[in-house]
Amino acid sequence: MELKRRSLLAAIGAGTAAAALSACGTGTSTAGSADGPAEGEITLLTPIYEGADGKTLLEKEILGGFRKKYPDVKVNVDYTTYDQLNEKITTGLAGGLLPDVLMMGVGWIPPFAAKKAIAELPEKFATAHDYEKRVLEPSRYDGKLYALPVVLDTRIVVYRKDHFAEAGIKKTPANWAELRAVAKQLTKDGRIGFDPFSINLRQCWETFLFANGGQLFSEDGKKVLFTDARGVEALQFFKDLIKDGSAVYAKKTDTGAPTNVQTGKASMMMTTSALWRQVGEQTPDLIKDDKLGAFILANRKPAMLQGGTLVTQSASSKHPAAARALVEYLATPESILGAAKQRGSVPGLKDLSDSSYVKENKFVDLSLQSMGHACSEGGTAAWMEIREKIKPTLEPAIVGNQSAKDAIAELGRLAEAAIGRM
Amino acid sequence: MGATSVSKARPAPPSAPAGRTVSKRRTGRAPTGPGRRRQRAGMLMVAPALLHASLWIGLPVVASVVLAFTKYDVLTAPQFVGLDNFRDMLGDAVFRKSIVNTVVYTLFTVPFGMMLGLLVALALHTGLKARGIFRTAVFIPQVTATVAIALVWLWIYNPGNGLLNTLLSFLGIQGPAWLSSTSWAMPSVILVGIWQGIGMKMLIYLAALQSLPKELYEAASVDGASKVRQFFSITLPLLKPATFFVLITSMISAFQSFDQIYILTDGGPANSTTMMTFEIYKSAFREFRIGYASAQSLVLFVLLMGFTLVNRRIMGGTRGHN
Numbered sequence: 210m211e212l213k214r215r216s217l218l219a220a221i222g223a224g225t226a227a228a229a230l231s232a233c234g235t236g237t238s239t240a241g242s243a244d245g246p247a248e249g250e251i252t253l254l255t256p257i258y259e260g261a262d263g264k265t266l267l268e269k270e271i272l273g274g275f276r277k278k279y280p281d282v283k284v285n286v287d288y289t290t291y292d293q294l295n296e297k298i299t300t301g302l303a304g305g306l307l308p309d310v311l312m313m314g315v316g317w318i319p320p321f322a323a324k325k326a327i328a329e330l331p332e333k334f335a336t337a338h339d340y341e342k343r344v345l346e347p348s349r350y351d352g353k354l355y356a357l358p359v360v361l362d363t364r365i366v367v368y369r370k371d372h373f374a375e376a377g378i379k380k381t382p383a384n385w386a387e388l389r390a391v392a393k394q395l396t397k398d399g400r401i402g403f404d405p406f407s408i409n410l411r412q413c414w415e416t417f418l419f420a421n422g423g424q425l426f427s428e429d430g431k432k433v434l435f436t437d438a439r440g441v442e443a444l445q446f447f448k449d450l451i452k453d454g455s456a457v458y459a460k461k462t463d464t465g466a467p468t469n470v471q472t473g474k475a476s477m478m479m480t481t482s483a484l485w486r487q488v489g490e491q492t493p494d495l496i497k498d499d500k501l502g503a504f505i506l507a508n509r510k511p512a513m514l515q516g517g518t519l520v521t522q523s524a525s526s527k528h529p530a531a532a533r534a535l536v537e538y539l540a541t542p543e544s545i546l547g548a549a550k551q552r553g554s555v556p557g558l559k560d561l562s563d564s565s566y567v568k569e570n571k572f573v574d575l576s577l578q579s580m581g582h583a584c585s586e587g588g589t590a591a592w593m594e595i596r597e598k599i600k601p602t603l604e605p606a607i608v609g610n611q612s613a614k615d616a617i618a619e620l621g622r623l624a625e626a627a628i629g630r631m
Numbered sequence: 632m633g634a635t636s637v638s639k640a641r642p643a644p645p646s647a648p649a650g651r652t653v654s655k656r657r658t659g660r661a662p663t664g665p666g667r668r669r670q671r672a673g674m675l676m677v678a679p680a681l682l683h684a685s686l687w688i689g690l691p692v693v694a695s696v697v698l699a700f701t702k703y704d705v706l707t708a709p710q711f712v713g714l715d716n717f718r719d720m721l722g723d724a725v726f727r728k729s730i731v732n733t734v735v736y737t738l739f740t741v742p743f744g745m746m747l748g749l750l751v752a753l754a755l756h757t758g759l760k761a762r763g764i765f766r767t768a769v770f771i772p773q774v775t776a777t778v779a780i781a782l783v784w785l786w787i788y789n790p791g792n793g794l795l796n797t798l799l800s801f802l803g804i805q806g807p808a809w810l811s812s813t814s815w816a817m818p819s820v821i822l823v824g825i826w827q828g829i830g831m832k833m834l835i836y837l838a839a840l841q842s843l844p845k846e847l848y849e850a851a852s853v854d855g856a857s858k859v860r861q862f863f864s865i866t867l868p869l870l871k872p873a874t875f876f877v878l879i880t881s882m883i884s885a886f887q888s889f890d891q892i893y894i895l896t897d898g899g900p901a902n903s904t905t906m907m908t909f910e911i912y913k914s915a916f917r918e919f920r921i922g923y924a925s926a927q928s929l930v931l932f933v934l935l936m937g938f939t940l941v942n943r944r945i946m947g948g949t950r951g952h953n
Contacts, residue, residue, distance in 0.1 A: 296916040302705040324706035459790060594918040605901040608813050625807030
């Protein structure tokens with residue numbers, strides 16, 4: 210009797226495990242055809258269109274227009290933040306409830322396309338509008354189109370013209386040696402010359418890596434390339450700035466608060482193109498008095514990190530035609546301009562480069578003019594894992610005693626292991 | 632009374648009350664008659680809870696154990712990889728660091744939190760004025776969402792215009808960047824953990840204190856024992872079951888700390904505040920390594936089980952004095 214009870218428990222355990230594992234399916238089977246009529250109820254997962262303004266823009270203006278064009282499609286919106294987007298997608302995939310249309314960051318397409326979680330889009334979408342040359346690169350995997358850009362967020366250097374004038378500095382730094390010297394010169398009375406740390410350390414280091422002529426990965430995304438001298442020098446530059454006293458890791462701008470360059474606590478800072486809008490709301494006098502300027506980081510070459518938000522379609526959508534229609538609609542110039550205005554982002558279409566929005570926003574204008582120097586993060590199917598390792602692996606070199614060389618080597622090992630697991 | 636009667640009052644090994652059916656395992660006989668009916672009724676009553684536990688606790692636990700031996704990224708079906716995840720864990724310096732951080736966090740938050748909880752409970756038990764308000768104030772952090780608490784502490788710790796550094800500046804001290812410094816981040820997080828946990832510990836100790844027999848204290852007073860002597864010779868020994876309970880639940884809670892790390896430091900700077908649960912979360916939801924996260928969870932479970940058993944052996948469990 211005792212043996213039978215144990216056998217029964219073992220069978221229940223095994224059955225439970227089998228049931229659990231069988232539930233861990235891929236959930237990527239597509240029902241219906243993308244070429245059929247656009248109809249049905251679909252869900253959109255978005256980390257942008259934040260706040261009441263964003264919600265109004267999306268649900269009334271953008272989706273209002275979509276409903277007129279596709280009256281048989283009902284769109285439910287699931288709002289999230291970039292911090293929680295991963296969790297939403299993971300739980301959606303695990304539960305087989307991945308939203309039909311998803312908005313993702315730059316670098317996210319290869320990992321999801323490689324695993325067939327997102328659907329390929331028709332190539333004609335790439336030529337439907339006049340995209341800036343580099344804008345579509347993060348939307349592709351293995352040469353195929355999987356997403357369309359909605360908004361771009363670039364990383365540029367913003368500086369205080371009044372601080373420069375006061376110090377007699379007449380031109381912006383053309384390379385790191387000049388940048389370091391200028392930062393040192395501008396550091397005084399509790400003010401730091403340069404604040405590179407108020408943006409994410411990962412994206413900051415990447416921008417410096419690209420400006421130093423480096424790359425993250427090989428073309429096929431299978432080889433790590435950032436472990437050479439260019440990657441080490443990029444990290445070492447931060448250490449040098451800290452050593453000079455021109456940058457302080459702890460003096461970061463608090464989320465939502467006026468940035469260090471706005472408050473005058475820093476003379477230069479790495480920031481995003483969206484700062485112009487924030488300045489207009491928080492410290493409009495800086496714009497009125499023409500106290501802010503911007504330039505593209507350069508060392509061996511000029512480089513501007515191009516982040517942003519892309520829209521893509523789930524491979525498991527039960528209404529693929531409706532999902533595809535929404536993807537296409539969210540990437541039209543009208544939708545893009547609305548989203549860009551609301552976030553202070555860069556619209557990646559040449560059609561919009563002469564719009565009043567672009568001309569009035571100096572940082573967006575600079576970003577569009579500099580698209581030839583745009584570089585993007587990602588480029589490997591293992592990016593979702595690697596991107597999480599960058600900041601905590603590089604940080605010990607900045608706040609601790611680890612050398613830049615050791616930190617980069619450690620990051621290289623982690624990245625190679627992640628790629629090896631793919 | 633006193634120590635002799637206390638030691639005599641240790642509970643005897645559990646035995647079946649007269650007239651009740653004892654289990655088959657113990658007697659070798661199956662229950663019969665009213666005993667069987669009672670057993671069936673009991674089984675029927677626990678069935679819904681058992682079903683619920685099997686489905687929503689048992690299934691995920693078994694799945695988690697099985698997934699620990701697989702490579703699973705949510706996007707593709709799990710592949711059996713044997714002990715690879717555990718081997719990877721041995722080479723994962725950040726996870727090792729998270730274990731050390733978790734132990735350090737536990738070693739500080741649990742004893743200090745217990746001491747403060749007991750002190751507050753004693754103060755309330757001995758007739759503090761406005762103790763209702765005081766009790767509520769101490770308990771509020773326990774029932775407030777950690778996210779809200781963490782946001783308040785984020786402001787307190789703000790190096791520029793935070794409360795702490797503003798107060799320190801009045802004393803002519805320039806406070807550090809509490810959450811951005813590798814030296815100060817962990818103590819800052821520990822302080823939040825201690826502060827947040829006092830309420831529950833206080834409540835359990837207060838309930839235990841209120842159930843202590845007054846006669847023992849009266850007898851001790853007659854014998855000339857001071858208040859301090861009474862505390863160490865009567866109160867503390869009699870609080871042993873409560874102390875064991877508080878210790879175990881606090882330890883588990885400390886090992887599972889997540890929210891404050893997520894909001895306050897995101898595990899940084901330089902992994903100085905990352906914890907096991909935070910690493911598990913990162914592996915699963917940020918890196919899509921569900922199999923690896925399951926293996927990490929298994930290690931956390933084994934560690935917790937080990938600590939609990941050691942504590943049980945040292946303290947003798949929840950069995951206490953009558």
